Amino acid sequence: MEQAIQSTKFKNETHKAGLNILYTAWWLKTSFSQALKEYGLTHEQYNVLRILKGKHPEQMCVRDIACRMIEKSSNVPRIVDRLEIKKLVKRSVSSFDKRETMIQLTAAGLLLLEVTTKKADELFDIxxxxxxxxxxxxNELLEKLRQKEV
Amino acid sequence: MEQAIQSTKFKNETHKAGLNILYTAWWLKTSFSQALKEYGLTHEQYNVLRILKGKHPEQMCVRDIACRMIEKSSNVPRIVDRLEIKKLVKRSVSSFDKRETMIQLTAAGLLLLEVTTKKADELFDIxxxxxxxxxxxxNELLEKLRQKEV
DNA sequence: TTAATTTAGATGTATATACATGTATTGGTA
DNA sequence: TACCAATACATGTATATACATCTAAATTAA
Known part of the structure; x- marks a missing residue:
């Protein structure tokens, strides 16, 4: 990491760990995005599909998807826009609560997800x-590190 | 983390660690950005200022800044644009190589950086x-995890 | 039942990310 | 010297992030 950000002096080990986590996340996200690229999916689009898979063939509302995203500030309606254009998901108004938009994987979405999940899992393993x-x-260290979570 | 992304089943511990790193990085970046907000700086703008500080009062070219950024795909010219508008840095053409744009902290930039660095370091510690x-x-685990780095 | 509040999600804006392309300058080579 | 490739950075585009605002629907209260 010192080499990656051309820095060798850190305030302390904890400070260095903070930067190390940020750098590792960037590195991981980048390889991940790279692997998804040939399928025309972004990292975030993949995440939404993966979350939808968890309930498939049931639908999920936008809010439920959002609270399962790793990056909580993701703008799910906009990501769904892009998935809808690619016919990977389908939107419909909830009959239960007309404010809610229900999202469902299409057959194409499910198929693409299966292929990309295989790739993504492989990437993680390798x-x-x-x-x-x-x-x-x-995992234990990261949980401890974040114990002041709000 | 399981609570944060509403998921309890992971393929294995390594897979979980990957998501944990991504989530922790998001969490850290968010608190960090929050702290910088009252100074009108983004996370990335702060990083550029901090990197410039390392050489101050010498100037640095855009390329040198870029290779020290944590997120390697940062668009440094654009971040510098915003810092220049706020009069925190100054651009000038290198006399050594006219293709290079040299960036230097202004007095205002240096002052702001001192205040925000104090805040940022505190945040890390707390x-x-x-x-x-x-x-x-x-740190050791993260370095090992990334050993297949390209 | 009407009015006020809350909630869901769509949409707008500024900045960042990821990547491609354009332009000027430099350095190498014929 | 003239040309060509490489380099540095600016700029363009699509998507994402972070956050604010808007609209419609549901819930609560008067």
């Missing part, structure tokens, strides 16, 4: 060079 | 709840 045990420790 | 030892371990 790219992330930690053992199961180390990953567990990493 | 927000990141790990000991020095844990941070060290976290």
């Amino acid at each position: 790219q992330l060079c930690v053992t199961d045990e180390e990953a567990k420790l990493l | 927000q990141l709840c790990v000991t020095d030892e844990e941070a060290k371990l976290l």
Whole structure:
């Protein structure tokens, strides 16, 4: 990381860990986006599809999708716009509550997701060079680090 | 994290770690941006100022700034545009190589950076709840995780 | 039942990200 | 020297992020 951001002096190890997390996330997101590119999907579009898959063939409202996104400030209606243009999802007004827009995967969306999920999972397995045990420790450390979460 | 993204089942610990890193980075970036907001700076604008500080009072060319950014795909000329409008940096053509644009902190930029750096460092110290030892371990794990870096 | 408040999501704006292209300058090569 | 490739950066485009505002529908209160 020192090499990546051309910096060797950090205030302390915690400060360095903060930058390291930001850098690692960027690195991971970049490889991920790269892998999805040949399918014409962005990282965020993939995430929405993946979330929809969790309930498929049931529909989900925009709000439910949003609260499952990793980046909470994602603008889900706009991401859905793009998926709808590509016929990967279908919008409909909820009959239960007319304010809600229900989103459902199309057959094309489901198919594309299956292929890309395989690719994405492979990427995670190949790219992330930690053992199961180390990953567990990493998860614990990250949870502890974020304990002041609001 | 499971609560944050409403998901409890992951393919394996490594997969979970990947999402955990992405989520933690988002969380960190958000608190960071929040803290900078009252100074009218974005996260990225702050980063450029901080990088310039490292060489101050010397100037730096756009390329040198870019390769020190955490997010390598940052569009530095555009970020500099915004800093220049706010009179926090000054652009000039390099006399050494007329293709290069040299960037230098102004007195206002230096002052603002000093105040915001204090805030940012405080945030890191308060927000990141790990000991020095844990941070060290976290750094090692992240470096290992990224060993397939290109 | 009407009015006020809340909620869902669409839409607008500024900035950033990711990447492609354009322009000027430089350095290498015939 | 003249030409060509490479480099530095500016600029254009599509999408995303972060946040504000708007509209319609539902809920609550008067």
